[in-house]
Amino acid sequence: MRGLTEANLRTLAGSRSFERGLGYLDAVSGVEVGDGWVTASVHGTERYEVELTLDGPGGLAGECDCPYGLEGNFCKHLVALGLTVLTQRESLPQQRKAARERAQNLDGWLSALSKDELLALLREQIDEDRQLRRRLELRAASARGDLAAVRSRIRELLDIGPFAQYGYVEYADARAYADQAGQAVFAIGALTGSGRPADAIPLAREAMRLLAEAMESVDDADGWIGQTGADLAEAHLDACRAARPDPEELARWLVGHALGGTDDGLTGIDPLDYKDVLGEEGMATLRKLAVEAWRGNRRGWAEKYLMERLAKAGGDIDALIAVHAADLSPNGHTHLVIARELDAAGRSDEALSWAERGIRDVRDLAAVDTALVDHLCERYAQAGRLADAVAVRRDHFGARRSLLAYQQLRAAAQTADCWPAERGGALALLRADAERRQRGRYGGPVLVDALLDDKDFDAAWQAATQTGAHDRQWHTLADQARATRPADALTVYLRLAEPLTKQTGNTVYEQLVALLLNIRDCHRRLGTEEEFALHVTTLRTAQKRKRNLMRLMDEHGL
Incomplete structure (x- = not known):
């Protein structure tokens, strides 16, 4: 209870939610105290179920099924429950003690029941709780190996129908659907655990397809369905490790899954995670199929990504470069990626050549990836080729003529001890732009900003007077003058x-x-x-x- 204070409630909720929670004190009902937790209902726009954890590993915490609470926030409803509990602080230890005693009594009573009595009780609960009945039916089908029943039940669990009023699962219902879909994952894992992993593999693959189709009609802003997809992929991998399917067939399925485009990253399956299952034979097939797919579509994103993963995993830098080089971006970004990979591999001369080629291949330096320009100039500086760095910066500035490009040219030229000469040419370009009334990104001639950045305030004032300036620039000029x-x-x-x-x-x-x-x-x-x-x-x-x-x-x- 030491963590439950008004100060901690305000810290967790923030001042706004805390103040709003004060208005919900009369809306709290059905408070139930357990051993370390408190639950209740809070009536707002709807009735929300809230739970406070009083002494968990992270201290005071809470959950609420309101939209704000489902996003992981400590909401006003939790504040209202916390403040209500504080008014009952003196009686809380007794209530917690009573909760422990109730739990112990229940456990003792259940332990004393005979098998027939327990079955009767369970049947009574099954009759009242449809979801419990369905979960147990699925477990029973899995246990007796009734694959047809398991497959039928999995399809039902992955059907969005019960949660979609208009063919779409809204945000508020996404978690409930994910919980139901999670039962399908559990059933597949249960098959593997009961010694039938070979049966679990095709069920897992079918479930992936069904979940991916359902995902198109679910608002999964909080990632509940994504987590279910990841759990499903893990269940498939576990089944493959236990069943040891044909490595060539598995390789073909993995490549087809990676390139099929239907999964859309839902399961996050990485073929390399199956390396121990595939063995040398399967990995050879995987590489062969990946290369064939890439050669058939060198610009396909999925094909390139799979080839990159295989090349990196195998340490084949030349294959990796070939993949990138087959689809060079027009702004030089791919050249930069190749240069960085070669640098990491210790092949600095080749890396520099690719960076230089990137600058040459770009048709319009105004559209070049500025990170490529920075990379090349940095490499020139490291090699002592200061004049070359200045030349690149000069060309880039000539194409872009922004304040940042001017600053970068100045820095390179100052390092090379040639700024006075470079400055004259750069300012001449900016003066011509100003006379043509070309403005910078934030309004006003770049010429004025450049002179201000040079701290040449008299020249900046004169330029503003002659060519005009933005109010922002005039304000700065006035402050300096x-x-x-x-x-x-x-x-x-x-x-x-x-x-x-x-x-x-x-x-x-x-x-x-x-x-x-x-x-x-x-x-x-x-x-x-x-x-x-x-x-x-x-x-x-x-x-x-x-x-x-x-x-x-x-x-x-x-």
């Missing part, structure tokens, strides 16, 4: 502030007040404080109905 050119900065601030006076909203008010503080600083530097006082008085008169703005100005002494 305020100490030495307060009159120029004041003109900019007043222009930027004027449209804000016609807008509303706290964000706008914060921006306006920040500008007013800068305007005040400029007037102080110019010795025109009285002019600023008149400006503020006029502004207050015109904006007096904006109470939040008035409050914010008061806070800053405006």
